[in-house]
Amino acid sequence: MEGVAMKLPSFKSLAPNAISFAVGHRSFTRVRRSFSLSVCSVASSSATIAADSEPVSLGRRARKDFRILHQEVNGSKLVYLDSAATSQKPAAVLDALQNYYEFYNSNVHRGIHYLSAKATDEFELARKKVARFINASDSREIVFTRNATEAINLVAYSWGLSNLKPGDEVILTVAEHHSCIVPWQIVSQKTGAVLKFVTLNEDEVPDMDMLREMLSQKTKLVAVHHVSNVLASSLPIEDIVVWAHDVGAKVLVDACQSVPHMVVDVQKLNADFLVASSHKMCGPTGIGFLYGKSDLLHEMPPFLGGGEMISDVFLDHSTYAEPPSRFEAGTPAIGEAIALGAACDYLSGIGMPKIHEYEVELSKYLYEKLSSLPDVRIYGPRPSESVCRAALCSFNVEGLHPTDLATFLDQQHGVAIRSGHHCAQPLHRYLGVNASARASLYFYNTKEEVDSFIVALADTVSFFNSFK
Amino acid sequence: MNTTSSISSLKAVASPPLFISTFRPTVKSLRNPKFPSRFSPKRIRCMQDSNINLNFGSKSNPNPSSSHEFSVSFATVSSLEAEEALLTTTTTTSSADKLRLLVTEFRSLTEPIDRVKRLLNYATVLAPLDDSARVPANRVTGCTTQVWLEIKKDELGRMRFKADSDSEISKGFCSCLIWILDGAKPEEVMGVRSEDLSEMNVGVHGKAQSRVNTWHNVLMSMQKRTLPFFDGDDDDVAHREEDRRLVQHRQEHDLLFNYVNGRRRSYMESSDYSVSLLPLDYDFTI
Numbered sequence: 001m002e003g004v005a006m007k008l009p010s011f012k013s014l015a016p017n018a019i020s021f022a023v024g025h026r027s028f029t030r031v032r033r034s035f036s037l038s039v040c041s042v043a044s045s046s047a048t049i050a051a052d053s054e055p056v057s058l059g060r061r062a063r064k065d066f067r068i069l070h071q072e073v074n075g076s077k078l079v080y081l082d083s084a085a086t087s088q089k090p091a092a093v094l095d096a097l098q099n100y101y102e103f104y105n106s107n108v109h110r111g112i113h114y115l116s117a118k119a120t121d122e123f124e125l126a127r128k129k130v131a132r133f134i135n136a137s138d139s140r141e142i143v144f145t146r147n148a149t150e151a152i153n154l155v156a157y158s159w160g161l162s163n164l165k166p167g168d169e170v171i172l173t174v175a176e177h178h179s180c181i182v183p184w185q186i187v188s189q190k191t192g193a194v195l196k197f198v199t200l201n202e203d204e205v206p207d208m209d210m211l212r213e214m215l216s217q218k219t220k221l222v223a224v225h226h227v228s229n230v231l232a233s234s235l236p237i238e239d240i241v242v243w244a245h246d247v248g249a250k251v252l253v254d255a256c257q258s259v260p261h262m263v264v265d266v267q268k269l270n271a272d273f274l275v276a277s278s279h280k281m282c283g284p285t286g287i288g289f290l291y292g293k294s295d296l297l298h299e300m301p302p303f304l305g306g307g308e309m310i311s312d313v314f315l316d317h318s319t320y321a322e323p324p325s326r327f328e329a330g331t332p333a334i335g336e337a338i339a340l341g342a343a344c345d346y347l348s349g350i351g352m353p354k355i356h357e358y359e360v361e362l363s364k365y366l367y368e369k370l371s372s373l374p375d376v377r378i379y380g381p382r383p384s385e386s387v388c389r390a391a392l393c394s395f396n397v398e399g400l401h402p403t404d405l406a407t408f409l410d411q412q413h414g415v416a417i418r419s420g421h422h423c424a425q426p427l428h429r430y431l432g433v434n435a436s437a438r439a440s441l442y443f444y445n446t447k448e449e450v451d452s453f454i455v456a457l458a459d460t461v462s463f464f465n466s467f468k
Numbered sequence: 469m470n471t472t473s474s475i476s477s478l479k480a481v482a483s484p485p486l487f488i489s490t491f492r493p494t495v496k497s498l499r500n501p502k503f504p505s506r507f508s509p510k511r512i513r514c515m516q517d518s519n520i521n522l523n524f525g526s527k528s529n530p531n532p533s534s535s536h537e538f539s540v541s542f543a544t545v546s547s548l549e550a551e552e553a554l555l556t557t558t559t560t561t562s563s564a565d566k567l568r569l570l571v572t573e574f575r576s577l578t579e580p581i582d583r584v585k586r587l588l589n590y591a592t593v594l595a596p597l598d599d600s601a602r603v604p605a606n607r608v609t610g611c612t613t614q615v616w617l618e619i620k621k622d623e624l625g626r627m628r629f630k631a632d633s634d635s636e637i638s639k640g641f642c643s644c645l646i647w648i649l650d651g652a653k654p655e656e657v658m659g660v661r662s663e664d665l666s667e668m669n670v671g672v673h674g675k676a677q678s679r680v681n682t683w684h685n686v687l688m689s690m691q692k693r694t695l696p697f698f699d700g701d702d703d704d705v706a707h708r709e710e711d712r713r714l715v716q717h718r719q720e721h722d723l724l725f726n727y728v729n730g731r732r733r734s735y736m737e738s739s740d741y742s743v744s745l746l747p748l749d750y751d752f753t754i
């Protein structure tokens with residue numbers, strides 16, 4: 001981590017306080033722009049740029065691929081800090097989608113005609129791209145779903161219903177997203193299996209000692225997040241897998257917040273199942289995936305019935321297709337899957353290590369700036385040499401409702417953050433709050449945007465306090 | 469536009485007594501921060517807000533030099549007078565009138581910040597809710613903030629609402645809705661359409677049916693819990709109601725009422741959450 005920080009351009013000396021130099025910067029931008037990027041004209045007005053000797057940040061370079069970021073909302077330049085909810089999509093992804101519908105839209109695995117063959121090839125190529133992206137050994141281990149939620153439900157209904165018995169235990173953490181709690185509640189009600197929840201330790205991260213102690217022969221599954229969408233902490237999945245496998249339990253990893261931001265290698269993690277959503281990783285909505293180890297997928301019964309998932313249908317029974325088709329009943333989101341493939345290409349083109357490196361830097365910057373404001377409580381671990389937070393901060397400002405903050409930030413400053421429980425109500429209850437505000441970054445964000453956010457937040461707080 | 473005349477004729481009602489009696493124009497409350505233009509390096513400066521105009525349903529004007537006479541005259545209305553005015557006129561001022569006034573008022577606030585300020589000001593005049601009313605059964609679900617709503621029917625057969633929220637903006641919404649509907653007959657409560665509120669939106673863009681829309685959720689909850697008091701016979705309302713628009717939408721209302729009434733039992737039995745599944749959620753107009 002240390003080395004990373006050294007390599008990256010430091011803006012600290014240039015931007016100790018965005019307020020003091022914004023004007024000077026703007027004029028400087030114009031000079032620089034002529035030879036740096038072919039940024040569209042709207043973008044240029046917002047750009048503030050590092051000194052000539054400093055390399056342009058990844059965020060700055062990436063922004064040209066995201067037209068959506070170059071706009072004004074409510075009269076202010078948009079600062080999009082809600083990528084943990086959904087990411088923006090680069091031109092390459094939009095082109096892939098457009099291309100599919102414009103030139104080879106056709107159903108897959110069915111027709112023998114040219115377009116269908118082309119669509120099938122591209123669809124299956126997308127599966128390979130996803131497999132490569134998370135280093136699965138075989139693309140047949142990738143099942144396309146609508147999103148991560150559906151992928152978790154698939155495992156819950158298919159694997160869970162056929163493998164869990166009364167008294168069996170499923171271990172979760174209190175920090176799970178609702179999509180990794182509710183399916184297990186449903187399945188536990190149906191099977192009599194028991195859900196056990198790991199709570200947080202004093203560093204406000206899920207307590208791994210507690211998890212280890214909970215594991216027993218009764219444990220059949222550990223279903224946990226990789227990176228928390230609220231706490232910004234990450235779990236030691238490799239270790240958890242070893243511990244769980246020791247007692248014969250399987251592990252499902254909710255990788256929604258990790259796959260978009262860092263190298264995720266399913267073989268290295270050795271997890272049994274892993275899920276993610278396309279829309280959080282620069283891909284379109286309506287598509288997500290389940291990674292499952294081949295042998296497990298082979299043993300699992302179908303989740304939904306219909307076309308595509310069978311090999312022979314008789315009136316009284318059917319024989320099921322092999323995975324992944326077995327789990328992909330009906331016409332899939334073809335164009336969306338192909339565009340997800342394009343998103344994998346796009347991210348790989350930049351390089352996931354590079355994205356992660358940059359986000360680590362952004363994350364530190366965000367935490368540092370946000371924690372410097374008075375009366376701000378940030379949830380999750382403090383960053384340190386050993387603790388590396390994801391590039392997001394869930395927080396509350398003393399005496400102010402996060403929704404009021406978010407409303408004002410949007411209306412008055414064009415800053416988009418999320419407010420609410422972020423689909424993690426049990427966690428919020430555990431933290432003793434009903435809601436929090438969350439600013440979440442991606443590689444297309446910049447330190448200047450963090451500065452803008454901080455200025456806007458300070459302003460927002462003083463606005464509301466003036467009414468008290 | 470004849471809104472001005474309608475406002476003037478209703479000006480005495482447009483100001484709830486509560487506000488006049490509880491509002492303290494302290495220096496602090498008037499010193500709203502003026503916002504730095506976008507990314508300007510300027511520090512927040514506090515300036516007097518010429519826009520403060522704490523009269524429910526009054527049309528404000530960002531330009532004080534051309535402000536409407538009624539907003540001035542209001543400030544001078546004593547709380548007693550206002551209260552009397554309110555008491556004597558509530559019988560003749562329908563919720564629809566109040567709603568229109570409020571919509572006009574919010575529409576006149578073209579700057580989003582002014583709408584927020586207005587809501588926050590209205591939040592300050594919201595009558596307090598007893599702690600005993602802050603129970604789960606009174607929670608309005610579907611909002612990103614916590615909202616409690618207490619509903620009663622008084623001896624005159626009018627609906628009485630009280631509300632509170634942990635969010636100031638939501639409190640402002642509640643304050644406005646209560647001003648519109650507190651003391652209204654059940655059929656009047658049922659007659660307000662969610663779309664009518666969209667003009668007043670603060671913080672939620674586009675359609676009114678967003679699941680984070682507090683206006684919408686609180687109104688739905690008011691209507692859902694008023695339903696048991698409502699006998700479904702709103703004919704006299706339509707006759708008394710001169711509003712052409714309302715008459716225009718009557719058919720649509722009837723459809724909704726039929727739907728609601730047709731499913732009355734299961735609807736009432738289900739949790740508050742089901743409110744968001746009602747077709748009231750959707751704008752079917754093309």
Ligand SMILES: Cc1ncc(COP(=O)(O)O)c(C=O)c1O
Pocket residue numbers: 084085147148149150177179180225227228229254256257277279288423
């Ligand atoms: C950690 C985590 N898990 C699961 C999900 C659910 O993703 P989706 O709604 O795309 O299924 C999210 C998205 O908010 C998330 O952040």
